[in-house]
Amino acid sequence: MMKYLLLLALFGVLWLAWKKRAAPPPARPGRREENMVACGHCGLFVPEGDSVAAGPRRYCCEAHRQAGEAGRS
Numbered sequence: 001m002m003k004y005l006l007l008l009a010l011f012g013v014l015w016l017a018w019k020k021r022a023a024p025p026p027a028r029p030g031r032r033e034e035n036m037v038a039c040g041h042c043g044l045f046v047p048e049g050d051s052v053a054a055g056p057r058r059y060c061c062e063a064h065r066q067a068g069e070a071g072r073s
Contacts, residue, residue, distance in 0.1 A: 041068045 041064035
């Protein structure tokens with residue numbers, strides 16, 4: 001009788017593990033994909049929303065925007 005209980009418990013654990021693995025992870029609310037752009041000064045890729053725009057060029061920070069503007073003049 002004991003071996004049947006152990007087999008049943010083992011089957012239950014395996015079934016729960018399989019069921020948990022098969023379920024896709026829930027989507028995080030509020031997350032969206034965003035384009036990555038290269039800094040016009042150093043080439044670092046940053047999310048477009050975090051970049052600093054100066055005309056058609058994008059920069060990773062204000063210091064690089066200023067350096068890029070000074071280098072073009």
